Amino acid sequence: MSEATGQQGSGAGKRLVRNLALYTLARLGLVVLIAGAIIGVAALIGVEVPIIVAALFALLVAMPLSLTLFKSLRTKVNEDIAVVDARRRQDKAQLRARLRGDDDGASA
Numbered sequence: 476m477s478e479a480t481g482q483q484g485s486g487a488g489k490r491l492v493r494n495l496a497l498y499t500l501a502r503l504g505l506v507v508l509i510a511g512a513i514i515g516v517a518a519l520i521g522v523e524v525p526i527i528v529a530a531l532f533a534l535l536v537a538m539p540l541s542l543t544l545f546k547s548l549r550t551k552v553n554e555d556i557a558v559v560d561a562r563r564r565q566d567k568a569q570l571r572a573r574l575r576g577d578d579d580g581a582s583a
Contacts, residue, residue, distance in 0.1 A: 487562065491555035498548040502541045509533035509540075 510526070510533035517524040542549070 487555055487558040491552065491559055494548060494551045494555055498545060498552050501545050501548060502537065505541055505544065506530070506533045506537045509536050 510529040513529040513532055514524055514526070517529075
C-alpha cells in the first residue's frame with residue numbers, strides 16, 4: 476500500500492462522513508420545515524394538528540422531495556461510498572494475497 480493511496484482512502488472516508496452528515500441534516504431540515512408549514516397552515520384555518528401527525532405527513536412528503544432537491548448531495552455521498560468500497564476491496568485483495576504468500580501482495 477502506498478502512502479498516497481492510504482491518504483486518498485482516508486480522505487474519501489472523511490469526505491463521506493461530511494457529505495453524509497450534510498445530506499442527513501438537509502433532509503431533517505426539510506422535514507422540520509414541512510412540519511412547520513403544516514402546523515402553520517392548520518393554525519391559519521383554525522384547525523389544531525398534533526405535532527406527531529404533522530411530523531409523519533412531513534416525512535411522507537420529504538422523502539420523495541429530498542431525492543430531487545438534494546440530488547447533488549446524494550450523488551456526492553454515492554461517489555464517496557464507491558471510493559471507500561473500492562479501497563476496502565483493494566485492501567481485502569492485498570490481505571488475501573499476503574495470506575496466500577503471493578509476492579505481489581507482499582510488495583504492495
